[in-house]
Amino acid sequence: MNNRGPLLIAFVCGMLMMAESFLDYSWLNSFAEWVQKYYIIIAAFAIVLGVASLFKLHLAKLKRKEDGWRYSLVVFFGFFAMIITGFFMNDGGLVGTKHPWNAWLYNNVQLPLGATMFSLLAFFIASAAYRAFRARSLEATLLLVAACLVMLGQVPILTGGIFDNLPEIKQWILDIPNMASKRAIMIGVGLGMMSTALKIIFGIEKTYLGGSEE
Amino acid sequence: MILNLIAPFNTTEGLGIWIAAFLTLCIFSFLYKDNPFYKFAEHLFVGVSSGYYISIYYWNTLKPNMIDELTKGFTALGKGDMQKAFGLDESGAVMAEPHLRMLVPLMLGIFILLIFISRKNAWLSRISFAWYIGVASGIAIPTAMSTRVLLQAQGSIRDFCSYNADCAVSAGLEPQVATTALWINAFLLLIGTLSALAYFFFSLPSKGALKVMNKVGIYFLMISFGASFGYTVMARISLLIGRLQFLFYDWLGITIS
Amino acid sequence: MIFNFLNLMFQIQVKEGTGPVFFVLVLFVAALFFFLDKARKGATFKIRKIAGLDAVNEAIGRATEMGKSILYTTGLETASHIATIASLTILSRVAKRAARYGTRLQVPSFDPIVMSLSQEIVRESYLEEGMVDSFKGDDIFYLTQEQFAYTAAVEGVLVREKPATVFLMGYFYAESLLLAETGNSIGAIQIAGTDAVTQLPFFIVSCDYTLIGEELYAASAYLSEDSNIISSLKAQDFGKALLWIFLLLGSIATFAGSTKFLSLLGASI
Numbered sequence: 001m002n003n004r005g006p007l008l009i010a011f012v013c014g015m016l017m018m019a020e021s022f023l024d025y026s027w028l029n030s031f032a033e034w035v036q037k038y039y040i041i042i043a044a045f046a047i048v049l050g051v052a053s054l055f056k057l058h059l060a061k062l063k064r065k066e067d068g069w070r071y072s073l074v075v076f077f078g079f080f081a082m083i084i085t086g087f088f089m090n091d092g093g094l095v096g097t098k099h100p101w102n103a104w105l106y107n108n109v110q111l112p113l114g115a116t117m118f119s120l121l122a123f124f125i126a127s128a129a130y131r132a133f134r135a136r137s138l139e140a141t142l143l144l145v146a147a148c149l150v151m152l153g154q155v156p157i158l159t160g161g162i163f164d165n166l167p168e169i170k171q172w173i174l175d176i177p178n179m180a181s182k183r184a185i186m187i188g189v190g191l192g193m194m195s196t197a198l199k200i201i202f203g204i205e206k207t208y209l210g211g212s213e214e
Numbered sequence: 215m216i217l218n219l220i221a222p223f224n225t226t227e228g229l230g231i232w233i234a235a236f237l238t239l240c241i242f243s244f245l246y247k248d249n250p251f252y253k254f255a256e257h258l259f260v261g262v263s264s265g266y267y268i269s270i271y272y273w274n275t276l277k278p279n280m281i282d283e284l285t286k287g288f289t290a291l292g293k294g295d296m297q298k299a300f301g302l303d304e305s306g307a308v309m310a311e312p313h314l315r316m317l318v319p320l321m322l323g324i325f326i327l328l329i330f331i332s333r334k335n336a337w338l339s340r341i342s343f344a345w346y347i348g349v350a351s352g353i354a355i356p357t358a359m360s361t362r363v364l365l366q367a368q369g370s371i372r373d374f375c376s377y378n379a380d381c382a383v384s385a386g387l388e389p390q391v392a393t394t395a396l397w398i399n400a401f402l403l404l405i406g407t408l409s410a411l412a413y414f415f416f417s418l419p420s421k422g423a424l425k426v427m428n429k430v431g432i433y434f435l436m437i438s439f440g441a442s443f444g445y446t447v448m449a450r451i452s453l454l455i456g457r458l459q460f461l462f463y464d465w466l467g468i469t470i471s
Numbered sequence: 472m473i474f475n476f477l478n479l480m481f482q483i484q485v486k487e488g489t490g491p492v493f494f495v496l497v498l499f500v501a502a503l504f505f506f507l508d509k510a511r512k513g514a515t516f517k518i519r520k521i522a523g524l525d526a527v528n529e530a531i532g533r534a535t536e537m538g539k540s541i542l543y544t545t546g547l548e549t550a551s552h553i554a555t556i557a558s559l560t561i562l563s564r565v566a567k568r569a570a571r572y573g574t575r576l577q578v579p580s581f582d583p584i585v586m587s588l589s590q591e592i593v594r595e596s597y598l599e600e601g602m603v604d605s606f607k608g609d610d611i612f613y614l615t616q617e618q619f620a621y622t623a624a625v626e627g628v629l630v631r632e633k634p635a636t637v638f639l640m641g642y643f644y645a646e647s648l649l650l651a652e653t654g655n656s657i658g659a660i661q662i663a664g665t666d667a668v669t670q671l672p673f674f675i676v677s678c679d680y681t682l683i684g685e686e687l688y689a690a691s692a693y694l695s696e697d698s699n700i701i702s703s704l705k706a707q708d709f710g711k712a713l714l715w716i717f718l719l720l721g722s723i724a725t726f727a728g729s730t731k732f733l734s735l736l737g738a739s740i
Contacts, residue, residue: 006344009344009345009348010345012348013344013348014351018355024484034315037312039346041276041279043271044271044280044323045323045324046582046587047267047271048327049327049330049587050583050616051264051583054264068253074261075260075264076261078260078262081265082263082269086265086269087268087269105262108230109233109237109258110266111234112237113237113619114617114620116238116457117646118645119457121450122450122454123245123454125446128676139432139436142440143436143437143676146444147443148444149444150444150445154445155448172399173437177406177441180405180406181406181407181438181439183369183370184407184431184435185666189358189666189688190363191707192687193355193553194358196553196691196703197351197352197354198500199503201355204699204700208347210588210591210594210595241623248627252627259615259624260624263615263616263620264615266617267616339587343550351553354553359495359499363714364495367714368736370718371732372733374722381728384730408715408718414683415711415712416518416521416689417705419519439675442668442671446669
């Protein structure tokens with residue numbers, strides 16, 4: 001299938017949404033409002049596709065008895081436990097708060113797993129720092145010095161003399177060089193985002209559609 | 215150190231704590247190396263979270279926004295009220311409730327599912343994707359321009375105005391007393407922004423003045439990355455403290471006094 | 472004048488404070504089409520070297536020599552995020568090279584729409600290289616939309632499959648360091664790119680190459696070797712140059728007491 005139709009749709013939708021940002025017109029504003037609603041519905045349909053893909057992957061593993069196939073059973077167990085308690089036992093309200101079994105699963109399985117994964121960052125940040133903070137070049141030295149000053153400025157374990165000024169030095173680093181860089185990066189990102197989005201709207205960039213190109 | 219009662223596993227709450235503690239240790243075991251306990255926890259996490267999101271999307275999104283609306287729309291159609299069926303009031307004005315107008319996202323959603331259902335008709339999904347990405351692009355452009363470009367530019371210039379009493383009053387800003395240090399900071403901020411911005415010129419060769427600016431820009435960028443790195447260390451450590459508190463206090467009942 | 476006309480004829484009001492945004496947008500679009508027109512008339516644009524992008528071929532070659540796979544992740548945002556779209560366009564370039572060298576490409580996805588788009592893009596890339604029979608749809612799969620469940624699963628893929636090359640392109644959150652450090656621990660060559668300003672430091676310290684902010688958006692043009700697409704980089708640079716001059720002159724003028732530049736930027740941004 002050629003991509004002319006979809007490219008035209010992308011153009012029209014993109015232009016309408018851009019126009020809505022600038023113009024106050026009833027049907028345009030209504031269109032934008034519907035679009036926000038449509039968006040989450042498309043995402044809801046897409047999750048069916050995602051779960052189908054997940055099932056396909058793990059069913060194939062089970063069928064072929066691939067390495068680690070038993071863990072695919074764990075995936076299905078977790079999935080159906082949540083589906084039964086959160087989907088079928090739900091009486092139509094917000095998920096996670098209605099049926100006590102679903103809340104129990106969420107609080108004692110999903111939350112602790114997420115929180116523990118998050119806490120692994122403490123170990124990984126230490127290993128990253130150990131490897132990276134070697135002053136091999138001026139740039140690496142600047143990175144190392146800035147990180148140390150900010151860390152020490154946040155938790156002033158050293159006191160006396162110049163160390164009493166560490167919190168002010170930390171704040172200065174955050175307010176001046178850090179702010180300057182962040183502004184420059186944000187400006188560049190803004191221009192890059194605009195360029196990419198305009199290329200999509202005007203059909204200059206078509207790869208996201210796949211398929212044969214005209 | 216006080217050893218309180220270890221969490222009981224003959225109550226729902228206690229059993230939950232034991233399971234949460236077991237899963238916590240399974241994830242921590244990854245720090246040593248990949249092992250069956252981590253694999254178990256990882257696969258359970260994937261399964262549980264996928265099931266959770268299906269439930270969320272159905273009860274919080276699909277049912278109230280589409281299924282209920284379509285039901286109301288078809289009911290109105292059955293009663294012969296065409297305008298109400300399509301979410302229009304008596305005067306023909308658009309109502310907040312879309313009713314049968316939700317047939318459009320239903321159709322777009324079905325097009326996406328065709329990827330899995332019918333390879334032959336999967337090309338229809340491109341209509342949905344083009345719509346989805348076209349809308350996203352249209353929304354992103356003015357937002358990117360105003361928040362990421364103009365707002366940052368405004369911030370860069372505003373400091374110079376705040377320190378000048380007449381300018382501040384004219385611009386409606388609160389005048390600030392400018393000391394030499396503040397002026398130096400303002401100029402350093404400008405130099406940093408301009409030199410870091412110069413680093414991102416792709417089509418200009420890095421020669422002469424631009425080369426010097428690029429170098430200065432990289433130095434500012436490295437200081438910024440170091441500062442961001444250092445700033446998050448404490449937050450990350452506190453996350454670990456939180457999990458350790460759960461293990462020692464909630465699970466094992468150990469408190470330190 | 473145009474806005475008055477719109478108001479009179481169609482009862483359309485212009486939203487307050489959008490003037491500066493509209494003006495700059497029109498200027499940018501004009502620049503985009505100006506350089507695109509030049510490209511179509513045969514002009515070529517020289518782009519400075521971006522280390523991370525020059526390393527893409529080398530990284531894919533490394534995976535091929537070692538007989539290992541490439542892992543590509545498009546980040547933890549949906550397809551409505553521009554960084555994800557940029558990542559998908561880079562994926563098409565990477566997939567073409569992977570198809571050419573016969574290297575396995577795995578793409579674990581956070582979002583199901585991104586997964587579908589990735590599958591279409593990679594399939595198309597393999598088709599263009601005449602290697603559609605080598606395309607494995609199962610290598611592009613959805614995991615979950617839970618941040619740390621996805622991270623745990625990708626870490627599992629990294630330590631078990633041990634890809635030689637890892638691409639981390641898109642928008643990331645706190646899990647960026649987890650993914651980058653795990654990739655580092657298996658000895659993979661890692662090329663990361665994100666516009667998430669808060670995560671850049673972690674990629675800088677853990678990855679071999681990092682595309683900083685705008686470089687992620689420049690990457691697809693850089694790798695495309697298509698002058699029509701590269702012309703957009705020229706437009707970006709034009710916008711940047713104008714802004715650079717505006718900031719310099721504006722700061723100096725404001726320092727001298729003028730409010731003109733601030734008022735040009737508008738009050739309600």
